[in-house]
Amino acid sequence: MKKETSQVANELIKRLDTHLNDENIGDPFFPERGVRPFPLTTDGFKVIQLLDSDRKTAFVDGGNQEVFGAPNFSVQLNRVYFGMWSGNRRIPERSIPKRTEFFAATYSDFERGEIQYSTELFPLSSEGVSLPRERDLSFSSMDRSITVGNQRADIYRVGSISRRFSELVLAKSVVENELAPGDLLLLDGTLQTAFPNEYAYLDELSKAAQEKGVILAGLSKTSALFTDTGHSLLGALDKLAADKGITSEWYYPIADGTSKDHFVFILGVRLNAISERIFRLEVQRDQFLLLDERELNEVLTQLVRNSTDYTFPGYPYGLIDADRFARVTSADREHYFTILHSQMAAMGNWEKFYRHAKAVDAHGLLNKLG
């Protein structure tokens, strides 16, 4: 017998509801070793005291897209960008160019019994480029950090790696050339390493920051963190904040990470009172512990002051700005593809490249069939 859709929906909602346990929110859950969580209580919230200072914040972000690829090669356009702000005021850069662009051409080889991916970099800007080292961009296609399940990693995934490394290189350059002691460098995302050879770059950045006295941090828009009762961690904080009745900006210490590749202090932050969003802020651990309350509030105040744009209250405008200018759009991709294509045609090897590329084209074709 056919059921009414509304009836089906009703059953579904009832069942889901039983699993959404609002009563017992639990405490933060981190599966990896070396992360000590703090309990979630209404008393854990700290109101951010707004203390203005002349600290600056540099925001760094990157973007990339495959311009042309096949199972055995991938050409990607990478962009990394930084912007500097003091509260809500944009600060012009002093010496290094704001944006760096480069092609990363990755190709496959058979080596040591396995498919190896290697990359060569081709900068598009000429001065002061923040490029990672090419040797760091060679991996086995079966490296666990890039595979999906036990499937071989697709070659285009290497592109994201070169972008990430490049962000870290740029961030280091910004720390060294543009920031002063007490300033903040904020990356988009966490300070956790994910890729092979990434730790070296993060470490270099972290050392540079500490030497300069610049505070290194990362802000994540999304979070897959949970509590030990299956709750979304940030969702739990939101409920707690509502229960507490906090009406201003706040931060909540979530966990203390001491492992090598995640050496951070993790906070939940609400950077604007009317914002509905809570973000995860990670600060380099040693630096965080050195901050006294006043200094911490000064740093957080910078972020609060930068998070008052109408388009996304509660999220730092510096990251919106960095994202926009680092993004590689489809139009960019089309543009660069055209250039490559015409060069290949001129050089007479388009046919050869296209033969390889056809193997992954099926998906695109299917999409066009509608």
Next chain:
Amino acid sequence: MYQFAHMADVHLGANRHGKMAELEIGAFVRAMDICITRKVDFIVISGDLFHVGVPSDLDTVRQAVAKMREVTENGIPIYAIYGSHDYTPTSTSIIDVIESAGLLTKIVRGTIVEDKLKLECVVDARTGAKLVGISARRMGLEREHYDMLDREDLERLDGFTIFAFHCGIDELKPEYLSRMDSIPISLFPKGFDYYAGGHVHQHSEHHLPGYDWVVFPGPLFAGYGRDFEFTAKGERRGFYIVSFDQTVTDVEFVETGLVESIFKEYDLTGLNSSHAQDTLAESFGILDVNGKIVVLKIRGVLSGGKTSDIDFVHLQNLLYDRGAVDVHLSRRSLTSADYGAIKVAGEDVTIIEERLFKENIGTVKTNISQLQGDSGVKLSLELLRVLKEDRNPAENKKEYEARMIEDALGVLQLEGVFEK
């Protein structure tokens, strides 16, 4: 009720010889006599009493002065302004002499007060009429005076007022005198009872808003120069007698009518010089010219011979012999084909046309001599020229057709033969 006489443009001395000179002074004398007979209260002469400032013929002057003396002794004052001919500003003229003798009173009395020309009026003792005027100057230079004239002052005059002037008026000049120097009526003071004009050799009376009775008497006699033709065509010559008390009550034109004139026009086109001479002689032989001034206009294109071949002196003498008082013959519009084409442009075309006609005139079968030979060719060419003329855009079709027919008939000398 009072009366005054208004005359102008007598031009004594214009005709210097013989009967014409006699008739000329005779007309003046006659006019003065009429004034005496009619017992006018005063006379206004609006300029050009004499033809030149210092006439060579003093006998004319003597006669004029004698008559003026008679008039004044009859208690009739003569008021005058000067015209463009009878005086010069820089030297003494005969009229100045007459004025200083008290035979006439100049009514032009002006002073410059604060950039304006103030005119003082002369009051006629008997009638109380106020007279004021502006004399003429050569080439219309009197305009300067009018520009400076204090009109408001004059417009305040009360009683019966007369403004005498000697110039053309833009709004009133006849069409054939459109190129004459003239001034706009707006330069005259408004509200005068009578504007006694001179200089225009045609009598007329006009009324314009603000200006009642603007009158030109024209010359007393046939005149001189071009006047003869108009006189001969019927233009009346004389002066005005104006009746008034508070205002003008009557304006009467009085002809001096001493002599008749006749006018005749001849078109000699197509005739050769000898034939033309005969034609004229024949005509002159039957014209009634006894005691008349004869005005002749000869025009056309002789088919052969020169215009000088025609003995106009002899022809004129024919008229004198038959009693003509004076003969005025104009032959400016008479030419001869022998003198050849004048126009440079289009010459080729007419030569070609002429040749064609010459070659083909023999094919025309006719008894009429004018249509044969050279005469025929000339006629054909003339007819062609006339019929070639385009329609004026200002003409409609009917008008154009009518003009073409008329001109063509004219060439063929068939005017009036066909009913319209």
Next chain:
Amino acid sequence: MEAFDVVGQVIAGKVAHILIREKTDAKIELGNLLVAEGRDGSSLILQVHNLSFGSQLDQDLLELTAGLELEGRGGSLEFFDADLRNYVLAEARAVASISGDRVTIPKALPDFFASVRHVINEDLQFMDIPGNTAYLGKVRSGSNVLDVPVRLNVQDLFTHHVLIPATTGRGKSNLVKVLLWSVVNDDNLGVLVLDPHDEYYGARGNELGLSKHPDAKEKVIYYSLAAPAGTNTLVINLKSILPWHIEELFNLTDAQTEALYTYFFPHKKDKQWIEAIFKGERPEGVGEMTASVLQRKFKTALGLDVTEQGDLICHNRAFSTTAGEATLDDMIVALEGGKIVVVDTSRLSDKAELLIGSLVINEVLTKYQRYKQETGSSGVSKLEDKPVVSIVIEEAPRVLGADVLSSRGDTTYSTVAREGRKFKIGLVAITQLTSVIPNTVLANLNTKIIFGNEMASERNAIISSAAQDLKDDYVTIGSLDKGEAIVSSIFTKFAVPIQVPRFEDYVAEYGAVNEPEDKHDIHKKHTRLVF
């Protein structure tokens, strides 16, 4: 772009719709002339014909934000990079391409991302033309007036006819005064001005008009029914009027037209055919009814009537049976002498005014046609030595309107509009309603000085007959203020926006009025005067 302030940058668009992002606070205006310099050294003059807001933000967000601010609920929120994300876009059309000395109609787009600046006087030097010129005003960029005079060659302007479309109060009379003042001294131009509001001469007292021009005495003639001292009384003898002048004045039936000519032919010599109509002459073929209709028409238009004694009188003092025989000839001599003849028609009926214009122009047309055919002493047509003659007429639809032309056929005025150029005779037609004039006539009026007009139908009519493509100026024409105009002419490289100066200001700047002479000079002159 050295020392000049950049006001925007070309960012997108297509031909005739080039999009320029305005620099914050640059305040680009409708009608502004901007310059984009090319990398090759050439420059492009652009004219702004539309303005709009541009934003990187969604419309919904903007509305919400405005709401928050208006209701005071925005708190600490603001727009970061406000001037980067919200801006003005100007839509412009390239009107001239300048490369060295050459000025051409642009056929390419400006360089992408080219900076633009406001136009300056030096950019428009190409507009300075030599020779005899008529002055129209100064170049206007938006509401800013540059010190660049807009002058057009007199011969070109007047022989190719002018149309001045404008609703009342926009400054067209002021323009005509400025224009005429600037050509008073041109001996190669005679202008007949039919002045229905008696506003051009300045006849009385302190009125400022052409009478105050230093050369007015020699070069400007004034006719009026109330002529002040020194000017001419307007009076025209009935003998000057011929049947075809009447034909184009009235809608006549065939019978009536024929009757006119039937009266006329017997009086061709004495020209007293109009008197004949009134004095009861009844030629064969003219019915009682027709005769009385003709009488009535003359009565209405010219104020003619018959006294008890049977004499013809003219109530309308502009016509006379006795005076004014030479008036027409005087006017024509003046026009052929390169003078301006102003006829005050403020006290005349419409028909009387048009009749007078028609009398004069008909005569001039006839003469000029003859001159064209005749060769002068120098071997060229006599017409070459004659001045251009133009007639200024207001309420042009009275003689150029489609309905008039269809019911009465071509008038003198429409003939001039269509063919006058061949004979150096031109028309300056002033009108509030362009839409009623047929395109065949409009196409011959090659210079249009367009003032503000709100009416959509009129704007469309003007735009569709202009020398340049003005469809993008539809909005601009509606926003023209008093004294602002657009000159669209076959003699301008593009449709030039101008500011016509107030007549008083123009006179003060360009020509001293007739000052009274020095007293000493007057005294000297007076000593020559003798009585």
